[in-house]
Each structure stands twice: as C-alpha cells, then as structure tokens.
Amino acid sequence: MKLLLIRHGQSQADLLEVHEGRADFPLTELGIEQATKLANHIAAHYKIEAIITSPLQRAYQTADIIREYCPCELITVEHLMEYNNGVLAGMSRKEALIKYPLPEGGRPMHIAIEGGESQLQFRYRMEYVWQSILHNYGHLQQIAIVAHGGTLQHLLNVLLGKTLEQQCFFDTGDTGLHVIELRDGKKYVSCLNSQAHLTSFSGCSNTR
Template sequence: MELLIIRHGESEADLLGVHEGRADFPLTELGEKQAKRMAAYIEQHYPPNIILSSPLIRANRTAKILEESIGCELIIEQDLMEFNNGVLAGLSREEAAIKYPLPKDGRPAHIPIQDGESDLEFRFRTDNIFHKVFFDYQEYERVAIVSHGGTISNLLKAFLKQPMNNEFIFATGDTGIHLLEIKGNHRIIRFLNKQEHLHKEEDKD
C-alpha cells in the first residue's frame, strides 16, 4: 500500500499573514495553478486509486482538482483537518501575540489552546486517522491524502512511529508531495516534499 500525501496550494491566509488553522480560507489564483500542476504531475507519475481530503476549503479544492484530473473517488475525512487553533484562527500574528501570548516556556502539550485542541489531542487525532486509512483503505494500491502542513507533519510522525514529544517537524511546501509505502512489516519512504511539478512549470512560464 502506498500513501501519497499532498499539501494544499497557496491560500489567501498565506498572503494576509494570519493564523490559519481552522480558519477556512480559499486558494489564491496561484494556489489554483499550483494544484493543477500538481494534479497533472500525479496523473502522469503516481495516479491514486482513491483520494481522501480534509473538508477545509483550501484542501478540499486542491483535492477536487486532483479528482477531476484522475477520475477516482474523493472521500472527505474530518480528522484530516488542520490543528484546531481555536481563538487564533484568522487573527493576525500581531493581534494574536497581544491578545493570547504564549506562556514563557510555551504551552504544555496537554493544555489546549482556548476553544481549540492541545498538541496531544492533535497528535492522537492524526494517529487515529493514519491507522484508519491503513485499515479501512488497505484494498487500494495507492491512496492520496490531501491535507495541511501541521497534519501532514504528524502523519509522517505516525508513519515513523515517533514519540509525541520530539524536536522533529516535517515541512511541506505548497502542493508538496510525500510518497510512503507500507509493505508487510516495512515502512518505506520513497520521497518527501517533492515540488518539481512547480519548478518545471515555472521554467516554462
């Protein structure tokens, strides 16, 4: 079983400099182009048998563009949503720093942000959806997952069986692609954060 994990394209929040998380911003014009380039690349090289997506607009739109290109089924999975950042969603970083400053040594992993979730709850949610994908969709040869940066980082940690408290973060650029494989007792990383579909197109523009 292969997992093709994809981040959404550029969203309007990226241009506004706000905390995104559960704030539901759409893709920008560039984000739409990025998603189309990603979809064309995946159609040619790594076509999935099924697509799973976060319901948030930026990810769902990216997934729909992929669905239109591939022609396979698209299923919404609620647990693929980004970190629930509660009161910070949609706030500018400057306003958030004034209204809801972080504690001196950071927020403890078990304490949720106001109206949101804790780091522990976030990690448990992503572990849960990782195992659900593995068991519920194991009849598919290749499953595409369209989600968000923080969620993808935690999915990679779940794949690698990393502990909750560690210093590693897996970055994913706009429409970055990760390809993982589960083969018997082996977990294989084929590649991480591939974005050549963007760079090749930029060279042609």
C-alpha cells in the first residue's frame, strides 16, 4: 500500500490569526489554488483508489478538489479531525495567551485543555484511525488521506512506530505531501512535506 498523507490548503483562520483546531473555517482563494495544483500533481503521478478525509471544511474542500482530478471514492472519517483544542477553537492567539496561558514547561501530555482532549487522547485517536484504515482499506494499493497538521504529526509517528516519548516533529505546510509505502513488511518514506507542486517544477513523483 502507498499512502499519500496530505495537509489541507490555506484556510481563513490562517489570515485571522486565531486558533483553529476544531473551529471550522473554509479554504481561502489561495487555499483553493494550492489544492488545485496538488490535485494536478497527484493526477499526473499517482493512481489513488480512495481519498479519506477529515470532515472539517478546510480538509474536505481540499479532498473534494483532488477527487475532481482523480475520480475515486471520497470517504469522510470523523476521527481524522484536528486536535480538539476546546475553548481555544476560533479564539484569537492574543486573547488565548491572556485567558489560557500554557503552564510553565508546557501542558502535560495526559491533561486536556478545558473542553478539549489531551495529547495522549489525540495520539490514541490516531492509533485507532490507522488500525481502522488498515482493516477497511488495506486491500487497496494507493490511498490519499487528507487531514491537518496535528493529525498528520501523530499519524506519521504511528506509522513509523514512534512512542509519544520518542516522537519526531514533522512540519507540514499548506497542501504538504508525505508519501509512505508499506511493502514486504517494511515502510519506505518517499518524501516528507513536499510542496513542489506549488512551484514551477514537480517532485516526489513515483507511480510505482
């Protein structure tokens, strides 16, 4: 199985300087353009058989644009939503610093912010998502998963077998593309956070 892990395009929250998380903002015009360029790239270099997406607007819109160029089944999975940031969702970053400052040393992984989930709960949710994807779609050869920066951060660590204590931190830009292939009991990483599709050249293109 080849997995294309994709972050959504630019959303309106990026321009408003607010915490996004579960706040449900749509793509900007630039975000739509980014998603269209990514869709063209995927259509030219991959043969995806299903697109699995978070239901939040910014991810679903990105996935739907990809489907226009790569006709296949579009599946919405609620557990792929971004980190549940509770009371911070939609709040300006300046206001959040005053009302809900981070504890010294950061928030412990097992403690959730008010109305939200802890990083431990978030990680477990990604473990569950991955096992359910394997169970339901493991027979397919190429799958695209469209989600969010935090979601992909945990999902990549799940795929690479890293515990929370061992976790790596993966930057994922607007429509950033990670490609991992599961073959012969091993995991092959083709690229991480490729945004070559947003420039005049194209990279990370292996149709195998």
